[in-house]
Amino acid sequence: QEQLVESGGGLVQAGDSIRLSCEYSGRRFDRDVMAWFRQPPGKEREFVAGILPFTFRTHYLDAVTGRFFISKDDVKKILYLQMNSLQPEDTAVYSCAARPGQSSIEIASSRTYNYWGQGTQVTVSS
Numbered sequence: 001q002e003q004l005v006e007s008g009g010g011l012v013q014a015g016d017s018i019r020l021s022c023e024y025s026g027r028r029f030d031r032d033v034m035a036w037f038r039q040p041p042g043k044e045r046e047f048v049a050g051i052l053p054f055t056f057r058t059h060y061l062d063a064v065t066g067r068f069f070i071s072k073d074d075v076k077k078i079l080y081l082q083m084n085s086l087q088p089e090d091t092a093v094y095s096c097a098a099r100p101g102q103s104s105i106e107i108a109s110s111r112t113y114n115y116w117g118q119g120t121q122v123t124v125s126s
Contacts, residue, residue, distance in 0.1 A: 009120030
């Protein structure tokens with residue numbers, strides 16, 4: 001059974017760093033486009049970062065470019081999101097997601113993803 005399981009969320013202060021992990025299993029997720037999305041309280045879910053298979057090319061939401069970094073270890077089967085210089089507006093439930101294929105087309109569209117984790121809460125206090 002395909003599974004994506006996030007961990008690493010918590011309560012931090014503005015300016016702190018935190019790393020989220022998403023362990024994947026049950027299919028060849030190493031061949032999929034993988035991404036992180038977030039849903040701030042009372043708002044719609046939004047794309048944060050994505051990574052393509054094989055090339056490891058990355059894509060980011062403008063608001064996190066230069067602060068957040070997505071990576072993955074296909075041997076350990078873990079997707080990461082390193083988040084630096086966190087701000088209160090980064091408070092959200094963060095979820096990892098995956099979809100078959102290698103294309104970056106519509107990488108920011110949540111409707112194109114087939115597999116989702118349960119999410120992990122990140123709260124940034126000012």
